[in-house]
Amino acid sequence: MQPFHYLAGLVAPLDRANVDTDLIIPKQFLKSIKRTGFGVNLFDELRYLDEGYPGQDASQRPLNPDFVLNQPRYQGASILLARKNFGCGSSREHAPWALEDFGFRVVIAPSFADIFYNNAFKNGILLVKLSEAEVDRLFEEVAANEGYRLEVDLEKQRVTTPFGELLEFEVDDFRKHCLLEGLDDIGITLKDEDAIHAFEKRHRAERPWMFREA
Amino acid sequence: MSGQTLYDKLWSQHLVKERGDGTALIYIDRHLLHEVTSPQAFEGLRLAGRRPWRLDANLATPDHNVPTTLVERAEGNAGIKDEVSLIQVQTLDDNCESFGIEEFRINDPRQGIVHVVGPEQGATLPGMTVVCGDSHTATHGAFAALSHGIGTSEVEHVLATQCLLAQKMNNMQVRVEGELGEGVTAKDVVLAIIGRIGTAGGTGYAIEFAGSAIRGLSMEGRMTVCNMAIEAGARVGLIAVDDTTIDYLRDRHYAPQGEMWDAAVADWRRLVSDDDAAFDKVVTLDAAEIEPQVSWGTSPEMVTGVGGEVPDPDEAGDDTARTGMIRALEYMGLAPKQKITDIRLDKIFIGSCTNSRIEDLRAAARVARGHKVADSVALAMVVPGSGLVKRQAEEEGLDKVFLDAGFEWREPGCSMCLAMNADKLGAGEHCASTSNRNFEGRQGYGGRTHLVSPAMAAAAAIAGHFVDVRQFDSAGEA
Numbered sequence: 044m045q046p047f048h049y050l051a052g053l054v055a056p057l058d059r060a061n062v063d064t065d066l067i068i069p070k071q072f073l074k075s076i077k078r079t080g081f082g083v084n085l086f087d088e089l090r091y092l093d094e095g096y097p098g099q100d101a102s103q104r105p106l107n108p109d110f111v112l113n114q115p116r117y118q119g120a121s122i123l124l125a126r127k128n129f130g131c132g133s134s135r136e137h138a139p140w141a142l143e144d145f146g147f148r149v150v151i152a153p154s155f156a157d158i159f160y161n162n163a164f165k166n167g168i169l170l171v172k173l174s175e176a177e178v179d180r181l182f183e184e185v186a187a188n189e190g191y192r193l194e195v196d197l198e199k200q201r202v203t204t205p206f207g208e209l210l211e212f213e214v215d216d217f218r219k220h221c222l223l224e225g226l227d228d229i230g231i232t233l234k235d236e237d238a239i240h241a242f243e244k245r246h247r248a249e250r251p252w253m254f255r256e257a
Numbered sequence: 258m259s260g261q262t263l264y265d266k267l268w269s270q271h272l273v274k275e276r277g278d279g280t281a282l283i284y285i286d287r288h289l290l291h292e293v294t295s296p297q298a299f300e301g302l303r304l305a306g307r308r309p310w311r312l313d314a315n316l317a318t319p320d321h322n323v324p325t326t327l328v329e330r331a332e333g334n335a336g337i338k339d340e341v342s343l344i345q346v347q348t349l350d351d352n353c354e355s356f357g358i359e360e361f362r363i364n365d366p367r368q369g370i371v372h373v374v375g376p377e378q379g380a381t382l383p384g385m386t387v388v389c390g391d392s393h394t395a396t397h398g399a400f401a402a403l404s405h406g407i408g409t410s411e412v413e414h415v416l417a418t419q420c421l422l423a424q425k426m427n428n429m430q431v432r433v434e435g436e437l438g439e440g441v442t443a444k445d446v447v448l449a450i451i452g453r454i455g456t457a458g459g460t461g462y463a464i465e466f467a468g469s470a471i472r473g474l475s476m477e478g479r480m481t482v483c484n485m486a487i488e489a490g491a492r493v494g495l496i497a498v499d500d501t502t503i504d505y506l507r508d509r510h511y512a513p514q515g516e517m518w519d520a521a522v523a524d525w526r527r528l529v530s531d532d533d534a535a536f537d538k539v540v541t542l543d544a545a546e547i548e549p550q551v552s553w554g555t556s557p558e559m560v561t562g563v564g565g566e567v568p569d570p571d572e573a574g575d576d577t578a579r580t581g582m583i584r585a586l587e588y589m590g591l592a593p594k595q596k597i598t599d600i601r602l603d604k605i606f607i608g609s610c611t612n613s614r615i616e617d618l619r620a621a622a623r624v625a626r627g628h629k630v631a632d633s634v635a636l637a638m639v640v641p642g643s644g645l646v647k648r649q650a651e652e653e654g655l656d657k658v659f660l661d662a663g664f665e666w667r668e669p670g671c672s673m674c675l676a677m678n679a680d681k682l683g684a685g686e687h688c689a690s691t692s693n694r695n696f697e698g699r700q701g702y703g704g705r706t707h708l709v710s711p712a713m714a715a716a717a718a719i720a721g722h723f724v725d726v727r728q729f730d731s732a733g734e735a
Contacts, residue, residue, distance in 0.1 A: 058580075059580070061556050063696045065696040069702075070677050071677070073293050073321075073677065074293075074322065076300070077297070078297045094684075094703075127457065128490070131490065132694060132696060133392045134391055134392040134407060135408075136294070136297075136409040154457060156490060157460055157491075157492050158392055158406055158408060158487075161407075161408060161411070162409075162411075217422070228410070228422055232420055233417070238282070239273055239284070242273040243284065250521075251517060252382065252513035252517050253286045253382065254313060255511060
């Protein structure tokens with residue numbers, strides 16, 4: 044996983060609540076057996092005016108000029124500003140894969156759905172929870188200022204606006220550590236291999252019906 | 258000190274290690290796999306030179322991409338016309354074979370939707386931790402199993418370590434007290450709950466469903482309720498063990514037998530919340546007030562009773578809610594204050610991991626018997642949840658009832674719930690669907706989903722528009 048320490052980046056606003064993972068990456072693109080290449084279909088139904096299918100040449104597709112990511116002022120954005128309950132719905136990790144592949148490393152919102160929250164951090168994406176009032180204000184500032192950029196510092200757990208305002212955010216120690224170091228969870232867990240074996244032995248003795256092969 | 262909730266008990270029974278940084282290592286008893294969220298996980302294992310930790314914990318079946326017509330299914334995998342879908346199903350077959358994981362392949366009679374297959378086989382047992390790369394894994398909580406959806410990175414993690422790194426959730430109890438009215442089903446109960454607490458109401462919580470109306474549900478009904486916990490934002494939905502749970506499991510293929518069964522049952526009986534357990538949040542609904550539900554919008558919380566009307570955005574609580582509602586009504590092609598019973602349907606879908614079990618098919622068949630699907634309905638399809646559900650339904654003659662009424666009787670799979678196969682809505686089409694998500698484009702590009710119970714879907718198929726199933730028989734083909 045790519046580590047994340049600090050990012051100063053252009054902000055794109057997506058002003059709708061309950062953005063679900065079907066909207067982030069529609070199901071027809073879930074048929075891929077790869078982890079990469081989903082960025083071109085991020086928000087597919089919002090971004091294009093036609094129906095997308097896997098393997099298509101996206102450069103030939105009609106863009107929806109009203110969609111925020113198609114507007115010239117937001118080209119190159121690496122921070123997505125969103126509303127509450129972002130990432131609700133299915134467990135598809137294709138959603139963070141698509142965000143990351145498109146170029147987003149940070150999503151800021153008042154709240155995120157649980158499974159998406161897990162999946163994003165495992166793919167080097169930092170999810171920043173700010174209060175509804177703070178997010179409201181950021182939406183206003185983005186709209187009013189072309190080229191609006193934020194600085195996001197994971198070590199210090201704070202977001203700095205172009206006007207020098209500091210917004211602090213919470214992130215749990217484990218996720219922060221993994222993201223700063225770019226650590227692979229499986230390697231960390233396997234350091235406890237002995238504890239897992241010991242648990243498994245006891246569990247099997249207590250509840251043998253959980254094991255199909257005795 | 259207060260007692261433990263069911264969730265607390267399940268958590269502590271699987272705690273391998275607290276890590277001191279707010280996370281814990283939790284042991285996983287059962288891992289279900291399907292073709293969509295597993296290929297990258299197997300690839301990760303391969304690249305790292307790792308093997309699955311414990312093969313017998315895993316069970317796989319293809320469900321999302323499989324075609325559902327008999328003609329296509331007769332050809333096995335070769336009947337999958339979409340090349341990308343075919344590769345995905347073949348990749349699951351190859352991975353299961355090379356790693357030694359048991360798989361029910363496309364035309365195995367035990368194949369089906371993974372959340373129908375697990376319980377049906379007794380592969381889901383009370384007291385287990387059950388995970389799958391699919392958010393509707395919450396279904397298995399109906400058996401007092403700690404169950405939730407995971408992403409592909411976690412699929413790989415479970416394969417490699419038999420554990421997950423997890424954080425303990427908060428406890429919520431949703432009580433539904435009293436008796437459900439005639440024609441009001443588990444689906445209506447869970448839609449009413451989501452309507453009450455909202456699509457993010459359960460975020461961060463494990464929800465235990467309790468109360469006399471929940472106790473009165475069959476296992477099929479309880480699975481329907483737990484299945485949709487995720488639509489209220491909760492990864493985990495749970496229901497305590499009782500006689501209904503135990504009766505369902507007796508003699509299932511993977512359930513213990515003989516003395517081990519007795520020992521297991523004694524253990525399972527303890528899988529209930531203590532009387533003095535403390536919940537962080539409690540929500541209570543009166544069962545008698547719940548009427549058959551119909552969703553009108555693009556989020557499962559956008560739901561109302563069949564006797565109601567589409568809401569007016571001008572009456573929304575705040576700006577975000579109002580703009581969301583305006584967008585939803587525009588997408589759905591509905592007007593504020595339009596009566597729910599005036600919504601006309603183009604397609605009917607009875608199926609999905611929410612409502613494709615035998616009891617669901619019986620409920621739909623009871624309504625459909627002796628009637629005809631309305632001419633204005635272009636397609637009405639029934640997709641059983643597994644090969645075994647299909648066989649049982651055919652033994653009971655339900656297929657004939659559906660076919661006589663003009664429904665199509667299909668082969669098992671996820672089908673039009675998420676339209677990864679050829680079963681989908683056209684742009685602008687309204688569908689009465691027994692599935693779980695009414696998101697934009699979910700059932701097909703531009704498709705308009707209305708979530709309902711199987712009985713309500715069948716009644717809508719006959720009438721061509723929504724009708725209150727409680728008045729359906731007396732009203733005839735109103």
